[in-house]
Amino acid sequence: MAEILQSPGENPADELTPGQVLRQRILNHQGIILGCLLLLIIILMALLAPVLAPHDPYQQVLLNRLKPPAWMTGGSWTYPLGTDHLGRDYLSRLMYGAQISLLIGVATAVISGVIGVGLGLIAGYFGGRVDQLVMFLVTVKLSVPTILVALAVVQLVGGSLQVVILVLGLLLWHQFTIVTRSVTLQIRDMDYVTSAKTLGLSTSRILFTEILPNIANQIIVVLTLTMASAIVIEAALSFLGVGVQPPLPSWGIMISEGKEHIFFRPWLVIIPGVALLALVLGINLLGDGLRDVTVPQGRS
Secondary structure, eight states: OHHHHSOGGGOGGGOOOHHHHHHHHHHHOHHHHHHHHHHHHHHHHHHTHHHHOSSOTTOOOGGGTTOOOTTSTTOBTTBTTOBOTTOOBHHHHHHHHHHHHHHHHHHHHHHHHHHHHHHHHHHHHHOHHHHHHHHHHHHHHHTSOHHHHHHHHHHHHOOOHHHHHHHHHTTSOHHHHHHHHHHHHHHTTSHHHHHHHHTTOOHHHIIIIIIGGGGHHHHHHHHHHHHHHHHHHHHHHHHHTSSSOTTSOOHHHHHHHHGGGTTTOTHHHHHHHHHHHHHHHHHHHHHHHHHHHHSTTOOO
């Protein structure tokens, strides 16, 4: 009789934990699934490039220059995606180019995150003059066009992989600062932070053990968006000839080298362009999806 009278909503087994709710939201979010799939393909392509690449990405065979992809007339499965103007295998360069794009995206996001999150935490927690100083720095940064500054600095210092990563890392921190400061302002007066102060915990411990873990979701979303921005900016710089320098197989360099043949051999631009689009789309879908599923009420 007790089982009959008990309503389904009162059954403890029907109640989901916060972790289970989050897992359901993620599995039901098509954007996250598609973004993860695109990212997984590109990450595997980058990691397995030394094993799966059919040729050395730097090897030049001028007799085989400008070969079309295998599915086109004149193509061969020896070079599945054809060759470039120097006879280098396009598939191999595409796979190794994924390593460069991912490295730049992750390294830039980490550098920017350390700077931006640190500034945002102290601005939101201390307020007052500290907050005013940090927001002045953010205002100055927002008044400076990122692309133009990156072009100027890289042109003066000299283009290389390390220089591009460092310059972009020092130019994209403001997004982390704005978000971190805003969220810290909201939670700095909550009960658990007040309790930590009452117990006599140090400021650094409060910031890194009480506040930072509770704003991690927002930081992860900004991290993904910053990665996408860094990859696009690097491709633009490399396309203009001031970013990563040849013979490194950057996708921006591949597009730049292929633009001279775009009317007669469009695959030289289309193939790295589609790869770049897929990577940025996957990162943006993942970041947008994480934003949707981590808000308290969730979004459709």
